[in-house]
Amino acid sequence: MKKLFVVSLALVLAACFASATLASASDVVEPFPAAGDAYCSATNGCGNLPAGGMTAYMWTTGDYIQSPIFVTGQSSINSLSYDFFVNDVLGGGNNETVGYFVNGTEIGSITVLDCNYCGQDMEFSGTFTFGSIGEQGGGYQLEMILQNTIPGGGGSIAFDDGGSATLSGGAGTTPEPGSIVLFGSGLLGLAGMLRRKINL
Numbered sequence: 001m002k003k004l005f006v007v008s009l010a011l012v013l014a015a016c017f018a019s020a021t022l023a024s025a026s027d028v029v030e031p032f033p034a035a036g037d038a039y040c041s042a043t044n045g046c047g048n049l050p051a052g053g054m055t056a057y058m059w060t061t062g063d064y065i066q067s068p069i070f071v072t073g074q075s076s077i078n079s080l081s082y083d084f085f086v087n088d089v090l091g092g093g094n095n096e097t098v099g100y101f102v103n104g105t106e107i108g109s110i111t112v113l114d115c116n117y118c119g120q121d122m123e124f125s126g127t128f129t130f131g132s133i134g135e136q137g138g139g140y141q142l143e144m145i146l147q148n149t150i151p152g153g154g155g156s157i158a159f160d161d162g163g164s165a166t167l168s169g170g171a172g173t174t175p176e177p178g179s180i181v182l183f184g185s186g187l188l189g190l191a192g193m194l195r196r197k198i199n200l
Contacts, residue, residue: 028072033163039065054158059150071139076132083125084163091117094154097147
């Protein structure tokens, strides 16, 4: 009887901790590009993305937009989903490749296509998967950097406010409400078992 109680106790505790681990937050959504983000254009200078607006126009290798460091509670990430808009004024057969970086590591790129100087906002969305990237400086910094220079007269691009990025794959350090409920129910079950054992 004592052996059965010990085994039951071990199983309840294992289930509690496994449930809490499985329900840990692993997806965190952050605004990027978004109002306040720093940007630099070699031709049009540096600044911060205005609310409801867009960056200065960019067309030179190394022009960028950069987020602050996001403290997400994730020890590492291996996937990032993005959704943002670029104001596209490219023409003359010119495309612009934009590298997407997390903590200085390139995780993928997007290509803004020649739209014959249309000046329209183009939406980009998708997911990058990559080798695990750990937090630096307490979190994660996102950056998009132009990878090629558009020749004179070939147009430009600008990043719009209102983008988002979902960082995934890291173990959350703060349990979700579901984890707390599962853990609490496990403790109640354990208390019931102990009470029955004492009454026997």
